[in-house]
Amino acid sequence: DGGITQSPKYLFRKEGQNVTLSCEQNLNHDAMYWYRQDPGQGLRLIYYSQIVNDFQKGDIAEGYSVSREKKESFPLTVTSAQKNPTAFYLCASSISSGITDTQYFGPGTRLTVL
Amino acid sequence: GENVEQHPSTLSVQEGDSAVIKCTYSDSASNYFPWYKQELGKRPQLIIDIRSNVGEKKDQRIAVTLNKTAKHFSLHITETQPEDSAVYFCAATGGGTSYGKLTFGQGTILTVHP
Numbered sequence: 038d039g040g041i042t043q044s045p046k047y048l049f050r051k052e053g054q055n056v057t058l059s060c061e062q063n064l065n066h067d068a069m070y071w072y073r074q075d076p077g078q079g080l081r082l083i084y085y086s087q088i089v090n091d092f093q094k095g096d097i098a099e100g101y102s103v104s105r106e107k108k109e110s111f112p113l114t115v116t117s118a119q120k121n122p123t124a125f126y127l128c129a130s131s132i133s134s135g136i137t138d139t140q141y142f143g144p145g146t147r148l149t150v151l
Numbered sequence: 152g153e154n155v156e157q158h159p160s161t162l163s164v165q166e167g168d169s170a171v172i173k174c175t176y177s178d179s180a181s182n183y184f185p186w187y188k189q190e191l192g193k194r195p196q197l198i199i200d201i202r203s204n205v206g207e208k209k210d211q212r213i214a215v216t217l218n219k220t221a222k223h224f225s226l227h228i229t230e231t232q233p234e235d236s237a238v239y240f241c242a243a244t245g246g247g248t249s250y251g252k253l254t255f256g257q258g259t260i261l262t263v264h265p
C-alpha cells in the first residue's frame with residue numbers, strides 16, 4: 038500500500054467552500070475507492086471506480102463528486118452540499134473490482150470544516 | 152444490503168494473553184472477509200483475510216475462522232504484544248454485488264497492557 042498517496046494530509050475548509058482531495062496510485066490497479074471514516078464508526082463507501090472514465094455511487098455519495106480521467110488518479114471533491122464533511126477520508130485501490138480482490142488504503146486526509 | 156456487526160467495541164488484555172474479536176454478517180452470499188488493523192491516525196492495513204471456501208487461516212500469531220452456516224467470522228490473536236494495540240476492523244464483501252464492495256464493522260479498540 039505504499040503505492041497509494043493522498044494529499045493533503047490535513048485540510049481545513051470554510052463552510053460553503055468546495056475542496057478536492059487527491060488520490061494517486063502507481064500500482065497499476067484498475068479499481069479505486071473513496072471511504073469516509075467518522076470516530077467510533079467503520080468505514081463507509083462514498084464512490085468507487087472500476088475502470089477509467091467510469092465511477093459509481095457508494096452508500097453515502099450525496100454532497101460528493103469524483104472523476105476518473107486517468108488510471109492512476111481518483112480525486113474526490115467535497116462540495117458545499119455535504120452537510121457534515123468533517124471526517125477522515127481514505128482512498129483505496131485494488132487490482133480489479135473483483136469480489137475477492139484485496140483493497141489497499143492510502144494514508145488518508147483529515148478534513149476539518151471551520 | 153450487507154450488514155456487519157462487530158464485538159466487542161473495546162478489548163483490554165494483558166501482554167501474552169489471547170484476544171478474540173467476532174463479527175457477524177447478514178448476507179449469506181458474502182464470500183470474502185478481510186481484517187484490517189488501524190493505528191491511530193494511520194491507514195488501515197490488511198492483516199489477514201479469508202475466503203468462503205476456507206474455514207480457518209493462520210499467519211503466525213493471527214488466525215481467522217469462518218462459520219458460513221452461522222454467518223460469523225472471528226479474529227484470534229495469540230501471545231499479544233503491546234504493538235498489537237490498535238483498532239481492528241472486520242469487513243465482508245460479495246453478497247450479490249458485482250464488485251468488491253466492502254462493508255465494515257464498527258471496529259474494536261484493542262489495548263494490550265505490558
